[in-house]
Amino acid sequence: MPTPTDPEVPPGVVLLEAAHELLTAETLLSNRVRARLGLRAADYQALQLIAAAEQSDIPARAKDVSTALGVTAAAATIVADRLVQKDLIVRAQDPDDRRNRTLTLTDTARAALRDAFGSFPDEVQDRLNRVPDSEIAAIRALASDVREILDRTAR
Incomplete structure (x- = not known):
């Protein structure tokens, strides 16, 4: 990759x-x-x-x-x-x-x-809990924007 x-x-x-x-x-x-x-x-x-x-x-x-x-x-x-x-x-x-x-x-x-x-959920949750709030906000905003575009254009 x-x-x-x-x-x-x-x-x-x-x-x-x-x-x-x-x-x-x-x-x-x-x-x-x-x-x-x-x-x-x-x-x-x-x-x-x-x-x-x-x-x-x-x-x-x-x-x-x-x-x-x-x-x-x-x-x-x-x-x-x-x-x-x-x-x-x-x-x-x-x-x-x-x-x-x-x-x-x-x-x-x-x-x-x-x-x-x-133990999968606990291990993943532990890893995700280490992501800084600023990165979480950026990821959420990006995901929301992409979803909105896909919803709008997939009609």
Whole structure:
């Protein structure tokens, strides 16, 4: 991979290659975890969303899965059904809105995710925690700008 000091390679190319390297690593990890858990891609994405919501103490609902996956409410329900059948999530009535159901991980799912990821999240989090605030702000701004451009031009 070219270095940022290579005068013949534009900095944007170096940044895109670095982003691609991170994306590839995340994809490979996700594929290994998905295979280990016996999940389809959409099911694994939904499980990740539900786990992240739980980590943030935010209830996850089928409509959140629908939005995150870009699928219909019916498709999100089918994904949730498969996760319930595998004893990875449970549905419960939303205490704030009786028309909705919340989706939460089961102990089986928590144990499976812990086992599948091992110490990975802690090691990555430790490394990320060493990134200076100024660099985090620059990365966030860049990611936001690129996403906005892609959203605007990908229509």
